[in-house]
Amino acid sequence: MGRLLEVKNLTTNFHIGVGCVQAVRSVSFYLDQGESLGVVGESGSGKSVTMLSVMGLLPGYAEIKADAIRFDGKDMLNISPSEFRKIRGGDIGMIFQDPMTSLNPLYTVENQLTEPLRIHRGMSKAEARLAALNLLKRVEIPDPEQRLKQYPHEFSGGMRQRVMIAMAVACQPKLVIADEPTTALDVTIQAQVLDLLDQLKKTTSTSTIMITHDLGVIASMCKRILVMYGGLVVEQGTAREIFYQPKHPYTWGLLHSIPRINQQKGEKLIPINGTPPDMLRPPKGCPFAPRCRYAMPVCQKYLAPETVLSGTHAVCCHLMHEKAPKVERQV
């Protein structure tokens, strides 16, 4: 399988009045064809900004630096805005968190669904309408003929998210980026949408990147996971490596913060104390050090280098150094 996306040392800064927010600090990752990658982290960890930087969707005051961003063999750092527009919505589809605000309330669903088909695939109005109808059928919207003529406000939250998915996959993209696609939905509706995304993944060869803070969603949807904290990828590995052999104290903390199924009654959750770092003034060393119960003096001063544990598993933590004390994850 070939590399579909490769990002090397991506750094994104936002210059705002009071200083510079260092949202993403030298993030590298890759995605193979047909792969499903999950990005997990708390608000402000840089997971959305990383993807928006790759997509070129950030406002002008964002400063994006990278050694390389390659998508499908193209150098995304040096392409013209018009070429970029051809890729976005064409080869890369996007699903956003809030289906209420990411559809245009003034246009019918037909109008919005046919737009990418006409622009990227050069279809005629009639062809695009037929394709849109099929898309609505594929995302299992009942009564698609009628629904095409309606406006977004006439759809429920779950149905709107289905429309968003239909739009994202309209041009048979090579990559779909879903940013918290089910966060705004109720659990039973979330189950419907996840099921649909699962089916689309199986029936097409589309690769997916799913950004979420929900460990449950990521465990059931993604094969490989990036854990982000303070604008850095602190650990990455396959889903089984992250859930069963996590190595970074932040990953441990995340996994302990949620109640487990087999947890005994009366057993306490183990929270991560403190609050996430202020990215206007990120700490000099490891961003997690102030909240980490295993922090050593070196953690305050230097970022940890990446330690590669397997072909897929890598972690950035000073505890991996051979002279560091051996600590065991508390269970």
Place this chain on the structure above:
Amino acid sequence: MAKKPLPLIEAKDLKMYFPVGGSLFGKRKLLKAVDGVSFQLYPGETFGLVGESGCGKTTVGRTLVRLYEPTGGQILFDGTDIAKLSEAEVLPYRNRMQMIFQDPYASLNPRMTVSSIIAEPLRYQGVKPQEIASRVRDLVQQVGLKEDHLNRYPHEFSGGQRQRIGIARALASHPDFIVCDEPISALDVSIQAQIINMLEELQEKLNVTYLFVSHDLSMVRHISHRVAVMYLGHIVEMAEVRELYGNMLHPYTKALMSAVPIADPDAAAKSRRIVLQGDVPKPIDPPSGCAFRTRCPHATAACAETVPELTDMGGEHYAACIRVQRGEI
């Protein structure tokens, strides 16, 4: 928990209808947000109330503390029916019932300092100013904030810290009962656990009773002693927490629980989601008979005719489903 103390709060056939729409020519309709729910809350316990948006769980919480005047039914607080009391008559009970809100950004007045936010309920109680100051300091410590936070304004705090301020405010009047309305859903995962642990510790120390309203089923399971599941204004199932999560009876509960993604890749690969068809019906226009029948995989013609009663299926495990009651499913 000791067996059967007197309930602190008892809701009997509680109803809360809201008039909606209506114009010169159109008729006003009634939105039956809560349509006849009954349950008891015992001192020192956490009662979890779960359901999807629009099921009426928040309305139940708000009605219990009399933020709304219920349309029908009774609310027995320590034996007194407070459902029909006037604003002035209900005031003495207000001190004993408090609320923690979902949105820590919207529920604190941005123009008040932390100390005046926490002191406000005390001033209403007529506590002397000198005592207020020391009580406020105690409260701030209890919720894990520092004294030098007292003169700051809400915008200077993170979401988790704001929720702590809201909890301190709720604790100020020594309440017996606190409605926690989605207290953690606006917070990050690592912060959620901090707040949940604090709520549990406060309960152990102060023996306060919680109504924990949430859509997060795994957190409800973690914190609650008993749980009720709501759907379109009705309680469909209610039981002690281990019994409910271990032995689900109602088809809606089963679907709801199976829909929760499991944070464990191997278990997630094995589990089967029961995917319900369609959306929750509009509460303004609920289906006849059992409200869940339009999405229920087991619905029969009889389900459209009668509204199922919440019935004890043994061991105080209640379910409202005629097919479960007949032993068919």
